[in-house]
Amino acid sequence: MPLGPSDVFWIGVAPSVAAAIAMLVACRLRMRPTATWSTSVACGLIAGMVAQNVRVGWHTALEKLLHPHAAIDWLPWLVLVAAGISMLAAYAPRSWQRWLVALASVFAIAVPLRLLANNASAMSRWSLGEKFGILAFWSAAFALWWLTFALGRHNRQPLVRGGLLVVVALGISLTVAASGALTLGELGGAAAAALLGATGSASALGRIADGPSSAAGPLAVMLGSLILLGYSYELTATNAALLAISLTAAAGWLPKLPLPLGRSSAVAGEGWGEGILRATLALVPLAIAVASAITTALADIYG
Amino acid sequence: MIKRLWTNAWLQFALAVSIITAAAAPTARAADVFDLDQSHCSIVFSVSHMNMSYTYGMFRQAQARITLDRENPAATQFQMTINAESIDTNNPGRDSHLKGPDFFDTATYPAITFESTTVVLDSRPQQGVIYQVTGNLTMHGVSRQVTLPIQLLGEGPGPDGKAHAGFLTQTELKRSDFGMTKFVENKMVGDAIGITVSFEGIKQEPGAVQSR
Numbered sequence: 001m002p003l004g005p006s007d008v009f010w011i012g013v014a015p016s017v018a019a020a021i022a023m024l025v026a027c028r029l030r031m032r033p034t035a036t037w038s039t040s041v042a043c044g045l046i047a048g049m050v051a052q053n054v055r056v057g058w059h060t061a062l063e064k065l066l067h068p069h070a071a072i073d074w075l076p077w078l079v080l081v082a083a084g085i086s087m088l089a090a091y092a093p094r095s096w097q098r099w100l101v102a103l104a105s106v107f108a109i110a111v112p113l114r115l116l117a118n119n120a121s122a123m124s125r126w127s128l129g130e131k132f133g134i135l136a137f138w139s140a141a142f143a144l145w146w147l148t149f150a151l152g153r154h155n156r157q158p159l160v161r162g163g164l165l166v167v168v169a170l171g172i173s174l175t176v177a178a179s180g181a182l183t184l185g186e187l188g189g190a191a192a193a194a195l196l197g198a199t200g201s202a203s204a205l206g207r208i209a210d211g212p213s214s215a216a217g218p219l220a221v222m223l224g225s226l227i228l229l230g231y232s233y234e235l236t237a238t239n240a241a242l243l244a245i246s247l248t249a250a251a252g253w254l255p256k257l258p259l260p261l262g263r264s265s266a267v268a269g270e271g272w273g274e275g276i277l278r279a280t281l282a283l284v285p286l287a288i289a290v291a292s293a294i295t296t297a298l299a300d301i302y303g
Numbered sequence: 304m305i306k307r308l309w310t311n312a313w314l315q316f317a318l319a320v321s322i323i324t325a326a327a328a329p330t331a332r333a334a335d336v337f338d339l340d341q342s343h344c345s346i347v348f349s350v351s352h353m354n355m356s357y358t359y360g361m362f363r364q365a366q367a368r369i370t371l372d373r374e375n376p377a378a379t380q381f382q383m384t385i386n387a388e389s390i391d392t393n394n395p396g397r398d399s400h401l402k403g404p405d406f407f408d409t410a411t412y413p414a415i416t417f418e419s420t421t422v423v424l425d426s427r428p429q430q431g432v433i434y435q436v437t438g439n440l441t442m443h444g445v446s447r448q449v450t451l452p453i454q455l456l457g458e459g460p461g462p463d464g465k466a467h468a469g470f471l472t473q474t475e476l477k478r479s480d481f482g483m484t485k486f487v488e489n490k491m492v493g494d495a496i497g498i499t500v501s502f503e504g505i506k507q508e509p510g511a512v513q514s515r
Contacts (some may be wrong), residue, residue, distance in 0.1 A: 004489060056484040069444040069482065070411050072404055121388070121410040180396075183404045185487060232410060233403045300396040 007186075015190045015256035019044025020196030027205050034090035036207060037214035040198040042083035045222050046076045048190025052183070071115045071229055072183060078111055078225065082146075082217035090121055104217070105143060111221055112138035115228055120231070134250040138228055141244065145224050148252035149216035155254050158211025160275045162199040164250035164282045165212055166192050169223060169288040172243055176230040178293035179239070191222050211250050223247055235293075242289040334372035334379070337468050337504025339365060340461075344502040346385060350478075351493030360392035360401075362415075369504045371468065376424035381436050381453065381502075385415040405485040407443060415442045417451075424512075433457065436472075445481040449474070456501075466506035473499045 021041035026036040053061035068074045085107060089100045096256065112135055119238065126134065152161055153156035177185025202208045212219060228249070231240040254274065346362040364386035372378040387409045390401050402409040419438035426432050432455040440449045453472045461467040477494050479487050484490040 020479070053484070055488045056479065060479070060482075060484055064482075070408055071405065118411045120413050180400050181404050229404070236401060241319060 003044055005285075006055060010050060010055050011186050011190045014051040014218025015044040015048030015194040016136070016197035016200075018047035019194040020201035023198055023201035023205065023207070027207055030205055032090040032298045033207065033210035034214045036089045037198065037202070037210055037212065038083040038086035038090075040201065041194060041212070041215035042079050042218045044197050045079050045191060045218060047109075048194055049076045049079075049187060052186055052190065067273040071120075071232070074114050075187070075222065078114065078221050079218050081107060082221040083215075086215065086217040103298070104146060108143035108146060109135070109139040111142050111225065115225060116232070119232055132233065141228075142220060142224050145220035145248065145252070146216050148248060149220055150213055151253035152216075152251050153211060153213035155231060155278075156211075157275055157278070158208050158213075159199070160278060161201070161251045162195065162202075162212050164279060165219065165223075166195045167197065168243075168246050168250040168282055168286055169195055171246065171290050172223060172226050172230075175239055175243060175289045175293040176226060176235055176239045178290075179229055179230060179236070180234040180297075184226055184233070188223075188226050191226070195219075216251075219251070225294040239293055242285040246282050246286040246289070249278060253277060326481035333509065334370050335466075335468075335491075336507045336509075337369040337371060338507055340467065340503040340505050341365075343467075343469075343499070346502075347499045349497040351490075351495070353491055354493075357497075358392060358397075361391060362386065362389050363391055364389035365502075366497075367502060367504065369468070369470070376434065377422055379419075379434060379436075380421040381417065381419040381422070381434075381438065383417045387413055387415050387442075406483055412442070412444050416440070417449075420448075425452070440476075442481045443483055447480055449476070461503070461505065463505070467503045468506070469501070469503045471499075472500040473497075 019040045023036065023040035028040045031039065050061050050065060053064050064073045065076060068077065085100065085104055088103075089097070092100060116135070116138070123131070148219070161171025169188055173185045173192060176188055198215070199208070199212070202210070224247070227235070227240055227243050230243075231237065235243075254277070326352045344365055344367070346365060347359060348361070349359045352358050362385045365383060367381070367383040370378070370380040371381075387407050388402060390398055390407065390409075392398055392401065401407055417438055417440050419436045421437040423435045423437075424432070425435045434455070435450055435452045435502045436453050437448060437450045439446050451474055453470050456469040456471050458466065458468045476496050476498060477485075478496050479494050487494045
């Protein structure tokens with residue numbers, strides 16, 4: 001389905017510009033890196049989610065934001081809380097850190113709980129044991145994403161990670177949309193646009209060294225939620241797993257491996273070998289998932 | 304003795320007259336309760352596609368109860384619950400899409416319900432018995448008050464020997480009023496939905512009616 005100029009503006013331009021402006025303002029206020037990136041990415045993501053409904057009307061957008069019904073309506077609030085926790089972590093004293101880790105862990109349970117609680121069909125199908133098991137699985141996934149994204153800063157290469165995240169977000173968008181959930185697919189596009197705006201603005205302002213690891217919370221919540229919700233609808237388990245691997249590899253922490261080190265630069269980080277490995281681990285499963293979903297969609301259309 | 308016999312006879316006569324009178328007196332008539340005849344229920348909708356054609360679909364599963372009070376039409380009640388997952392537009396791919404988050408989101412909102420609050424009898428000579436039924440229609444998690452003109456098409460014994468009553472209603476709704484806004488802005492899929500519901504109810508025996 002082709003996107004019109006209105007769709008490109010609201011889902012692409014609006015979140016990108018919102019993220020860029022938020023990055024500029026946060027830098028001017030001399031906020032700490034985690035707070036800067038979290039603010040920028042969260043502003044872009046929330047702007048994209050609201051803009052998606054603004055296409056229908058401001059009243060509809062406001063109604064969905066203030067009176068969330070479906071799981072997807074809760075995403076802006078979940079991203080906002082994740083950003084809040086990240087900002088708290090940026091300014092809290094060291095003695096508070098373990099409490100903040102505990103808070104993030106509790107939130108990692110709250111996110112899938114909030115998203116799955118609205119699924120009346122699944123809730124009536126699953127036994128109590130299944131509910132606990134599924135909640136535990138997704139809670140662990142969200143916690144892992146948050147942790148590994150945050151630790152990814154030790155690998156440096158912020159432009160590589162940022163760029164790969166943009167591509168992965170686009171891939172999630174295509175896969176979920178081709179699986180039959182266009183609404184979720186559009187949010188993936190908005191996420192990619194927000195990341196692009198934040199990364200581009202940070203590059204221009206010389207704040208790229210911190211990279212998307214500083215926005216680990218909002219990114220983990222947003223992109224992880226798209227995979228969870230996609231799987232709740234028509235996304236196959238295989239494609240969901242491939243997207244999860246791709247997402248983790250794109251921005252997560254990679255262990256030190258004896259890879260051939262090429263020319264290194266202040267921006268590239270430690271070496272091209274690590275960048276190539278990361279790109280391979282992120283893009284190969286992504287390509288398989290996207291191709292699989294699109295092929296299935298075309299087969300449905302043409303019989 | 305004769306006096307006692309005469310008194311007994313009068314007592315017996317009076318008792319007999321009382322019994323006959325009680326049997327002949329009209330009793331207060333309770334409302335008739337009809338449960339949906341599953342095999343005679345059609346819930347059909349139509350929606351514009353790109354302003355080029357209309358796509359028709361139906362819901363295959365529903366439950367309904369009609370409490371028909373002919374002596375006090377205001378006490379008549381209509382209740383219907385439609386299984387949103389039973390949607391059928393003769394295209395499995397489109398049906399999956401309709402059940403997804405872009406439209407009905409049946410995982411979150413598996414049922415469409417209507418519950419009447421006010422019923423007004425609006426009989427017309429050429430159209431017969433029509434009930435103007437105001438009630439709460441809940442769809443996609445949104446409840447709105449709607450007024451449906453429900454026409455009583457006919458009553459009588461069905462092939463099963465039980466009393467049947469048949470109804471028809473037609474209306475038009477905006478899906479955006481119920482939070483289903485996908486493709487409204489670009490008119491890919493129309494906002495106005497034409498709805499036709501026709502169904503029969505099977506009269507329930509008074510003792511067999513159970514609360515729902």
